[in-house]
Amino acid sequence: MSLQSLGFWLFLPITALIDLHLPVKWQNPFLAAASLLFYFYNLPSDPARAAVTLAALAGVCVFVYAMALAIGRAEKASARQKRLVRTGVICLLCFLAVFKYWNLSPLPALLSGTVLQKLPFPLGISFFTFAAIGYLVDVGRGDVPAENSFVRVFLFLFFFGTITSGPICRAGSLMPQLAAPRRFERERTVNALRLFALGLWKKMAISDVLALCCNQVFADISGHGGPMLLFAVFGYTLILYFDFSGYSDMARATGLALGLELPENFKTPFFATNFSGFWSRWHISLSSWLQDYLFTPLVWADTSRLPFAGSHLSPLLCVFCVFFFSGFWHGSTLPFVVWGFLQAAYRLGEELMHQHLGRPKKKAPARVQWAKRAAVFVLWSFSMVFFRVGSGPDTKGLGDAFAIIRGWGSGWGLHRFASELIRAVSAGFYADPRMIAAYMLFVIFGIALAFRLDWLRFKKFKSKPSEQVLAAQKPAVRWLLYYILVVSILVGLIIQNGGFGGGVSFSYANF
């Protein structure tokens, strides 16, 4: 079961209907049971591997609960407390590393024939581990009290709305909400429905549909010319954005439906004019987590005892480390390392430029802003070559990434591009001229509308949440948008055979 599956469309309203009407003391246990049920549907089919997954989750939950209490009981800012926090963080990072990078070690070969030869990859491991680390650090800093309720800790880590791909929640924000009673509120429920529809539309009607064409190109890099390879890379940039932002909208909507305010993850990132702004708008829960729990400690760390380090690390070095680590968080293979390196290079390049040329003093003219946005988009798309190669089942490694980049220089011709585009749509979707034309119109319309809504959100509504942008439209426009969303979601569902028999999932569910 995933957030876009038909089963979830029943699961969520039933869960919300029951949860919001239960006596307060039963709400969290019920929600925890619902989260366990959701996770049950995402366990490996092999019983032994499912047992390993469940044991790992139970272990993490018990560990985090007990460790937070121990940290909370220790004297504030004492050496013992710091030691406990360090131990907790290291254990959680080791836990993450074991499951994420198991296959890089010689252990699978040594444990051949056992269930541990290929460790299961628990759903959401990167996300709940980071949430757990943040919780322990926050307790150590005194920002949040250690939670006495095991159920609340369980929900904070494994709430079904966020378990798949985040957003990475902060204990200081979510725990108080879990401790408070939750009741039905009309306006909040309507916003949840609006947001869920928006997210589902982005995922099903734009991202997954566009992917049908672009995946054909990535499966046969050498068979396509430069323009088609460029198209696929730009296409993938949009696919990832609409997939992940769509998922994030659905996750937030799930929280809203249950009376929980979850953090936003995307705020019109493609209208940023520099990478610093981009990263404050893209996967916000991760970038802010990295800022608070990696960058800040690194910058403030006393390195006077380290050789050649000085009293503190250079902020530029810290920026580099953060983005490099971010690459590793996404994946253990070289393409992700290169992707992280590129992000670091972009940010460092920007900082160095500002240091030497100074920051822009006044608001730049519109054409300069658009040129900057285009530059950010192009550079981000370039890095997406490596991200896609690292993510896709049809690409193997850095060689494929460089093949794509090399391919940009050849096979230029309008006729060739047109025939390759038609061929890709024909192979990925349907081999009929009318259907191919309909597909292209559908995709173009969807992307145009999505960016129009993003632009409205950015320019007129100063990046307020998407559901509020929708709510602020005139009734006729709002209802027209509702119907467009409903029909587009239906068409997107049909294009993918309803998800039955297909491999439709969220891009970030593998992290």
Added chain:
Amino acid sequence: MKSILQKLALLAIPVALWFAFFAAFEPNNYFGIRQASHSTAPIARLRAFEKAPGSRVILGDSRLAHFDDALISQVSGEAWQNLAFGGASLKETNDLLEYVLDNDPDLQQVLFGLSFYTLSANYNTDRMGALEDTLHNPFAYCLNLEYNINALTNFSDMLAGRGDVEETGDWQYPADYTDADGTVYDVHTVLAVYPKAILGRCENYGVNYAELSRLYALAARCAAQGVRLTVVLPPMAGLVKTEVCDGFGITELMQEEVLPALHTAARENGFVLLDYEWSGSCITDDDRQFYDGFHLDTRCGLPQWTEQLWGDMAQAWRE
């Protein structure tokens, strides 16, 4: 809450309209709202089978999918249910045989289509699982792209007054014997160019022995359950034999190895083997009686072969 539900109901109107359109025009009669379906799609035939399993079924690919049910009844004096569908591989036909054996306690007779083409190891499509999903899951059926396109096509055919496309032709020389590049053939173009279309599948030809063995095991099961199994190799145009089979060694393989093995298996496993592919049939004029290299003309060839097939089947089982 009530107002939310009311607004959701309004938003559900396009979905309801789509569903109504789909249910009205989908060609497979999935919901049973029409008397019967003329579709040869596997889903239509399996739904009809589920509703009313016949005691005599036809299984195979498109070469057995277009029999005239009324003619069969007239020739054999019995009603047969056709579950054959275009593009069915040997694996899929075996899967279907297993399915009918499992689900039809009154099964008496099975006509099973086989050919050198479906025996090819290169041709191993496996859609039975997906088919069963759609069969038992209305959501999977309604949201299937192919079936939605079929519904749209059905609707536009209805508006344009177009009937079902039949595989038949009143070929006129030279128009129907001349290709787009100006080449004039001895037979009508659809037949003449057919061998080229199947060349890719026939290169590096090898027999799918795994599925062939499975067929023998299923045949033994039929015999044990008292089901009369007739395995038939349908006629093919001489052009296919000379331009494809001879060149790739398929003729030699079939005649010296596969067919003798099939005859032996027939004796051992209690089924009847009728070979019209390599041993000749009532078809005497490929140009008139074949639509293309594999498919008989539904007016000039298929009725004649239907009579021959059911006559030979009856005689074989009498013996």
